[in-house]
Structure formats: C-alpha cells, structure tokens
Amino acid sequence: MRRATWEDILRFFDSLHGTVLExxxxxxxxxxxFGFKTAVQPYTEDVDLIxxxxxxxxxxxxxxxxxxxAGFRHFPETATFLDAAGHAFDLISYSTESMEEAVGGGRLLxxxxxxxxxxxxxxxxxxxxxxxxxxxxxxxxxxxxKLMTVRETKSAKDKLQALGVIAEHGEDFAFxxxxxxxxxxxxxxxxxDALSDTYAAVLTLTEDPLxxxxxxxxxxxxxxxxxxxxxxxxxxxxxxxxx
Amino acid sequence: MPHEPLTAQQRLESYRRxxxxxxxxxxxxxxxxxxxxxxxxxxPILYCLQGEMAIHALEASKxxxxxxxxxxxxxxxxxxxxxxxxxxxxxxxDVHAYLADSQLLNTLATERLISATPMPxxxxxxxxxxxxxxxxxxxxxxxxxxxxxxxxxxxxxNRLVREFIGAVGLRADLVAxxxxxxxxxKVNP
Numbered sequence: 001m002r003r004a005t006w007e008d009i010l011r012f013f014d015s016l017h018g019t020v021l022e023x024x025x026x027x028x029x030x031x032x033x034f035g036f037k038t039a040v041q042p043y044t045e046d047v048d049l050i051x052x053x054x055x056x057x058x059x060x061x062x063x064x065x066x067x068x069x070a071g072f073r074h075f076p077e078t079a080t081f082l083d084a085a086g087h088a089f090d091l092i093s094y095s096t097e098s099m100e101e102a103v104g105g106g107r108l109l110x111x112x113x114x115x116x117x118x119x120x121x122x123x124x125x126x127x128x129x130x131x132x133x134x135x136x137x138x139x140x141x142x143x144x145x146k147l148m149t150v151r152e153t154k155s156a157k158d159k160l161q162a163l164g165v166i167a168e169h170g171e172d173f174a175f176x177x178x179x180x181x182x183x184x185x186x187x188x189x190x191x192x193d194a195l196s197d198t199y200a201a202v203l204t205l206t207e208d209p210l211x212x213x214x215x216x217x218x219x220x221x222x223x224x225x226x227x228x229x230x231x232x233x234x235x236x237x238x239x240x241x242x243x
Numbered sequence: 244m245p246h247e248p249l250t251a252q253q254r255l256e257s258y259r260r261x262x263x264x265x266x267x268x269x270x271x272x273x274x275x276x277x278x279x280x281x282x283x284x285x286x287p288i289l290y291c292l293q294g295e296m297a298i299h300a301l302e303a304s305k306x307x308x309x310x311x312x313x314x315x316x317x318x319x320x321x322x323x324x325x326x327x328x329x330x331x332x333x334x335x336x337d338v339h340a341y342l343a344d345s346q347l348l349n350t351l352a353t354e355r356l357i358s359a360t361p362m363p364x365x366x367x368x369x370x371x372x373x374x375x376x377x378x379x380x381x382x383x384x385x386x387x388x389x390x391x392x393x394x395x396x397x398x399x400x401n402r403l404v405r406e407f408i409g410a411v412g413l414r415a416d417l418v419a420x421x422x423x424x425x426x427x428x429k430v431n432p
Contacts, residue, residue, distance in 0.1 A: 080248035103251040110251035
C-alpha cells in the first residue's frame with residue numbers, strides 16, 4: 001500500500017465531480033488531518049471516507065461504477081478500494097436512522113455503520129469544506145471522533161492525535177464550544193471510557209524507550225503538545241462540570 | 244496490500260470485541276472507587292524532558308551533594324521524597340535535581356563532589372544496581388517549589404507525584420504511598 005498525500009486525495013475528489021458521489025464523502029479517520037490546518041501527523045497509509053449507509057444501499061451499482069472509472073478496484077464484501085498505484089481507501093458509514101453499529105450497504109459493497117459517527121456527523125459544525133472543496137470533519141468533530149473511537153489496535157494513536165488537535169485549539173473558544181457540545185452527546189460511561197483510554201495513551205508515551213534512550217530533543221516538543229492537550233481537555237471538562 | 248482487508252462483518256465483530264474489552268476496563272476502574280479519577284488528574288511529567296539532562300557520577304556522599312545544592316536546586320523524585328518525608332521509594336541512591344545554571348555542575352566537579360564529565364546515559368532509573376549519580380536537569384526556569392522544614396526546595400507535592408508517574412509509569416503502589424504521605428501532611432503539616 002502506498003501512503004496517500006493531499007495531492008492524491010484532491011485528485012480523487014476531483015474525479016468525483018458530476019457523479020453520484022460528489023459532495024457525499026467526508027474525509028475522516030487519521031486522513032481527516034488533511035482536512036484542516038494542523039501540524040499533527042496522520043501516520044496512516046489508507047484514507048477513510050465517511051458515507052451515508054442509505055446511499056450505498058440505494059446506489060450501490062452506480063457508486064461502484066464511479067469508483068471503478070476512477071481506477072479503484074473493490075474488494076468484495078469489504079468497503080476497501082485500491083488503485084494501481086497502491087492507494088487505498090475505506091468507506092465507513094453512518095446512519096440517519098439509528099445510532100447503533102451494524103453492517104449495511106448493498107449486495108457487493110458491504111459497509112460497517114458506526115454509531116459514534118452517526119451521532120457526531122449530524123451535529124452542527126461537524127463537517128466543513130477545505131478551500132479546495134473537499135468535505136472533511138471539522139477539527140472539533142475530528143477530536144471527538146478520535147477520542148471516542150474504540151478499536152482493537154492503534155487506539156493510543158487515535159487518542160494522541162485528538163490531544164494534538166486539542167492542544168492546537170486550546171485558546172479557540174469556538175472550537176471548545178463545538179467540541180464540548182459533540183462530546184456531551186455521549187453517555188457518561190462512554191465519555192469516562194474515552195478519558196481513561198486517553199490517559200492510558202499518554203502513559204504509553206512515558207514507557208516508550210525512545211524518550212529514555214533516544215534523541216529526546218525531538219520528543220520534547222511532541223510530549224509538550226500531548227501534555228498540553230491532555231491538561232486542556234481536563235480543564236474544559238472540569239469547568240463544564242462546575243458550571 | 245500487506246493484509247487482506249476486513250469484511251464489514253469482520254469489522255463489526257472486531258469493534259464488538261473492542262467494546263467488550265472497554266467494558267471490562269470500565270469494571271476494573273469502577274471497582275477502584277475514585278482512585279482512577281485522582282490519577283487521571285495527574286498526567287505524567289517527564290522530568291528528563293523539562294530541560295537538558297546531565298548525569299554525573301557522585302564522587303562524594305549523596306548528602307554532601309544535596310547540601311552543596313541546597314540554595315540553588317529544586318529537588319525532585321526520590322531526593323524530594325527523602326527531603327520531604329524521609330523516605331526513598333526507589334532503588335538506588337541518586338540525587339535528582341533541577342538546576343537553573345549548568346555552571347553549577349562545573350563547580351560541583353571542581354569541588355570533587357561529582358565527576359567532571361557526564362555519564363553517557365539518559366536512564367533515570369537503571370534496571371540494575373549502580374553507583375550513586377547526580378541526575379540533573381538544566382532548565383531556564385526552576386519549577387514551582389515548596390520548602391521543607393530544613394529549608395530545601397522540592398517540587399510541589401502534586402508535581403512530585405506526576406514526575407514519579409512520568410519516571411516509572413503508573414505504579415499503583417507508589418502513587419498510593421505518595422498519596423498517603425500527602426494526606427498525612429495535610430492532617431499534620
């Protein structure tokens with residue numbers, strides 16, 4: 001697989017002009033970091049694109065044809081596509097009808113519906129357009145989705161990326177309001193799970209031998225950012241609970 | 244592709260397994276009453292990343308080095324714990340200190356309290372028994388400190404716990420012990 005660049009993503013979105021997919025895909029996952037100005041690194045090869053499950057169900061054939069014309073091969077029963085150059089993307093779905101996880105889509109193109117994304121994507125200011133016209137998660141929505149992401153692997157990366165974005169917006173009142181509004185839509189248990197996992201992710205950095213033995217000067221700035229993001233998040237939540 | 248992509252059904256199953264594990268972690272957390280909430284308010288501080296770290300072998304007693312730094316250093320980790328409560332929590336007899344001036348190291352070396360050249364290591368707590376060292380971090384501004392009854396400056400109590408977590412990870416036994424000492428201080432300052 002080949003790591004996608006912003007230029008690759010733009011080329012792909014350009015190829016969707018005038019098709020059933022124009023304006024229907026939202027840049028997300030770690031590749032969502034391409035969607036707004038940030039110094040946080042995506043550390044990913046594939047691109048995640050959010051799509052409404054109903055569209056996949058109703059327009060499956062048309063959608064597969066568009067993506068095939070754009071040069072992408074579909075892996076049957078999956079939501080994964082790969083082009084000849086090795087660029088891959090995954091479709092991840094949300095539902096307008098339910099907040100539960102499920103499998104949906106059509107006969108060939110099966111997608112997983114994520115309840116958490118279904119919840120966030122309907123919130124005001126959850127998505128925005130880049131100057132080039134790509135629809136992407138807003139920074140606040142990105143941070144919430146990453147904090148709430150539950151998966152078997154790479155969970156620490158999700159949390160650390162969220163903290164990095166929060167650190168960059170620590171003084172941004174509008175970001176804070178949007179973030180808290182979206183984060184508050186989750187139940188208390190889920191929020192506490194996310195915070196606990198975030199704390200665990202911060203601790204994993206302290207256990208990284210690189211910081212003890214390696215070139216720590218490179219690490220310092222990163223640790224500062226993560227610590228700042230964590231403390232900002234804690235402060236926001238304490239202030240909200242106190243008010 | 245390095246791996247076959249997961250089918251939607253496999254993704255869903257993987258997600259459900261991750262949620263089950265998260266619920267298990269939640270149960271463990273909830274059984275610890277409010278301990279985890281206190282811990283989460285104490286994110287780690289990485290002592291060695293606060294400035295330039297310099298580790299020198301001690302050529303005099305630990306007490307002599309600590310005394311020589313009394314007016315200039317802010318002590319932390321085991322040295323702070325010892326100065327504050329008379330206990331050391333970890334193995335070894337190192338001196339842990341923040342210094343605002345690297346020249347102090349030359350002065351200590353001239354006085355034959357520490358080795359003239361730094362040791363080629365960045366390990367704060369070696370996994371083996373080692374000769375006592377001065378583990379100094381040179382900073383532009385000394386961290387917020389408190390003064391012990393014997394007039395040594397040590398990092399603030401909450402920061403001390405955070406620096407221990409940063410140095411050795413979330414060792415529940417150590418954090419509980421530190422909190423116990425902090426609690427006693429509040430009752431009997």
